Amino acid sequence: MINVFVLQNGRLNQVPIDSRADLEQVEPVWVDLTDPTDDERAWVKTIYGVTLPGEDEVKDIEASARYYEAENGDLHLRTDFLLEEEDGPSRIVTVAFILARKMLFSVHTDDLPVFRLVRMRARSRPGSIADYMDVLLDLYATDAEYSADALEGIYQNLEEVSSRVLQEEFTDTDAAATLNAIAHEEDLNGRIRRNMMDTRRAVSFLMRGRLLNSEQFEEARQILRDIESLDGHTSFLFDKINFLMDATVGFININQNKIIKIFSVASVAFLPPTLIASIYGMNFKWLPELEWQAGYPFALALMVTSAIAPFLYFRHRGWLK
Numbered sequence: 001m002i003n004v005f006v007l008q009n010g011r012l013n014q015v016p017i018d019s020r021a022d023l024e025q026v027e028p029v030w031v032d033l034t035d036p037t038d039d040e041r042a043w044v045k046t047i048y049g050v051t052l053p054g055e056d057e058v059k060d061i062e063a064s065a066r067y068y069e070a071e072n073g074d075l076h077l078r079t080d081f082l083l084e085e086e087d088g089p090s091r092i093v094t095v096a097f098i099l100a101r102k103m104l105f106s107v108h109t110d111d112l113p114v115f116r117l118v119r120m121r122a123r124s125r126p127g128s129i130a131d132y133m134d135v136l137l138d139l140y141a142t143d144a145e146y147s148a149d150a151l152e153g154i155y156q157n158l159e160e161v162s163s164r165v166l167q168e169e170f171t172d173t174d175a176a177a178t179l180n181a182i183a184h185e186e187d188l189n190g191r192i193r194r195n196m197m198d199t200r201r202a203v204s205f206l207m208r209g210r211l212l213n214s215e216q217f218e219e220a221r222q223i224l225r226d227i228e229s230l231d232g233h234t235s236f237l238f239d240k241i242n243f244l245m246d247a248t249v250g251f252i253n254i255n256q257n258k259i260i261k262i263f264s265v266a267s268v269a270f271l272p273p274t275l276i277a278s279i280y281g282m283n284f285k286w287l288p289e290l291e292w293q294a295g296y297p298f299a300l301a302l303m304v305t306s307a308i309a310p311f312l313y314f315r316h317r318g319w320l321k
Contacts, residue, residue: 001111002040003032005119010129012122023047030104030135034111044105050074052107053096067205075099077205080198081112081143082191084150090188092195097136099211104132106139114142133212137219143199144226147192151233154185158237161185161244170251178248186241193234196227203227265314272306 005012007029015026020043033040033052041052049072066078077097084090093112098105106115118138122129129135161181164174203220206212212220280299 001034002036002043003034003119004028005030005032005122005135007129007131011125012119012129012135014119020047028103029129029132030106032106032115033108035109036107048101048103048105050098050100050105052098052105067202073100075209075211077202079140079202080195081108081114082147082150082195083110083112084188089184090150090191092191099132099136102132104135114139114146117146118142133206133216136206137203137212137216137223140199140203141219141223141226144196144223144230147196148226148230148233150188150192151230151237154189154237157181157185158240158244165244165247165251170255172252172255175248175252175255178244182241182244182248186238189234189237189241192230196230196234200224200227265311269307269310269314272310273303276303276306 002017002023004015004017004023004026005028006015006026007013012030015022015028017023017026020039023043024047031044031048033044036044036052044050044052053076067076069075075098077099079095079097080092081095082090083093093108093110095106095108095112098107108115118135121142122135122138129138161178164170164178167174203223207217207220276299280302
């Protein structure tokens with residue numbers, strides 16, 4: 001799918017593209033391609049002279065391939081963006097940016113919420129975008145905001161996990177659900193940190209390359225400050241996740257110790273009856289009933305008494321609670 005945006009009074013307006021002729025009639029500032037077809041790739045190459053990278057090239061994470069200038073002067077960037085999905089775990093989507101002929105070309109396999117948010121904001125904020133570089137910086141700034149919103153979601157989810165861990169009764173079923181929730185939040189927090197690191201590198205590259213004017217340079221510095229402020233939150237969340245993980249594992253050990261304690265108490269309590277039965281059975285020459293009629297009842301009563309006595313002692317000491 002190809003989305004073409006033109007700049008009108010500082011607003012991004014999307015132009016519907018159904019054919020190559022439609023693309024030839026516009027002068028876009030941003031050409032966004034989501035999982036483009038071969039025909040759409042051919043249109044961009046023929047009309048603008050820009051060769052779009054393939055899916056394997058977009059996913060290339062070599063350091064030398066993330067930011068480079070092509071032989072024809074086009075600037076290529078690879079940037080990671082966070083994608084949260086309701087029906088599955090979060091993941092990182094790599095986007096290929098190409099700066100050519102004062103236009104921004106972006107290629108990615110999924111429709112990202114950051115891109116949708118930038119399109120919506122640009123229509124409602126006239127004058128916020130002046131050229132293709134403003135679009136790119138706006139994408140990076142929105143990416144930082146999207147990551148901040150994701151961190152707020154982690155805070156809320158961990159609050160629910162904390163209330164579950166600190167409840168009076170914490171069963172093994174609760175522990176399993178808690179560990180699953182903690183693992184999900186830890187994975188998301190790690191992806192956010194990686195996403196922010198990659199965005200910081202991309203913005204720093206633009207600043208070092210002298211590609212920004214004074215206003216854009218200041219905006220890039222503000223983006224870096226926003227990203228730096230998020231680092232403290234991710235570190236705090238990692239510490240909180242580790243605490244909840246240790247607390248959950250501790251409760252699991254306590255529940256297991258309760259089970260082991262039951263077996264320990266039972267083995268100690270039934271040791272005296274076993275000893276009495278052994279002594280009783282070895283001190284009669286013939287069958288006990290032939291020598292002492294009350295032998296069995298006496299032995300059974302003694303065994304029951306010897307079993308009850310340890311339980312009473314354990315209960316007095318509070319070991320059965």
